């Protein structure tokens with residue numbers, strides 16, 4: 385095995401006493417207690433509604449203005465929501481226009497799921513981790529859909545509200561779908577979230593990050609376009625069927641936890657963000673200051689050597705920027721407690737000195 389074999393699959397789920405993993409983006413903090421409390425009395429093991437339990441969809445509809453329970457589909461994480469919507473959109477309108485605009489660096493699954501849906505990814509290169517609206521506006525007329533992810537995995541950046549409003553307007557004018565991947569909307573350090581809205585928008589979210597429930601696989605899509613919602617249900621009926629019914633019950637419990645749960649978690653993330661950002665700057669690395677989510681993307685020389693040697697010699701996992709469309713960078717998730725972040729920074733420092 386050598387560095388040419390580097391892939392996310394090599395690292396996902398890897399654990400060990402002395403391993404420090406800045407790899408996978410899963411919160412280490414526990415889910416809210418309310419989520420476990422349902423377990424002793426839980427007895428439902430049957431198939432559920434494909435669209436998701438009506439209780440959960442009703443609870444979600446209370447969180448989104450002008451929505452109803454009918455406009456949600458509960459999915460196996462945000463991942464399935466993205467996949468279903470892309471496949472539904474690919475079958476609509478002009479097949480010649482089956483292109484999806486992605487801001488680069490992008491979440492590493494986007495190009496894959498776009499292609500699985502039979503569409504082609506088109507890229508707009510971000511400037512300092514944020515969308516370059518002029519380039520976006522030049523490319524979007526040729527596309528059927530765009531995916532917006534703010535706060536972003538992998539950059540940790542948050543788009544300016546002004547940019548989001550311009551994207552909302554131009555896509556509405558052109559009739560281009562916006563898939564707004566909001567899985568980090570509750571993890572913003574710099575301002576309130578801005579919800580991109582309109583009949584051409586599909587909001588995608590998840591219980592994975594805010595409520596630290598990645599493994600339960602509960603997410604959802606929300607759209608005012610009822611036909612599109614029905615098309616995603618039709619695809620789901622013949623693919624995964626209902627989303628895990630116990631996970632949905634746990635997610636329902638999560639919808640009623642007080643907002644202080646999210647605020648307290650945000651403070652923990654902010655402390656970690658400050659620690660890793662300053663730590664990497666002190667090591668002489670160039671990076672964008674994260675404004676949301678829990679990722680940093682420093683520039684490094686020879687990223688492949690960096691990722692491979694840190695893993696092999698220092699038991700420290702980092703991800704190649706190339707997987708996210710940023711070949712001169714690496715991505716670190718700081719979903720780790722402060723002690724581990726400090727230890728990991730020390731190891732990176734030792735490694736950099738040894739180069």
Ligand SMILES: Cc1ncc(COP(=O)(O)O)c(C=O)c1O
Nearest residue numbers: 409461462463491537590592603
């Ligand atoms: C931007 C983004 N979208 C979607 C997902 C997938 O989330 P889920 O666990 O809800 O499928 C992730 C997970 O890391 C992500 O970072």
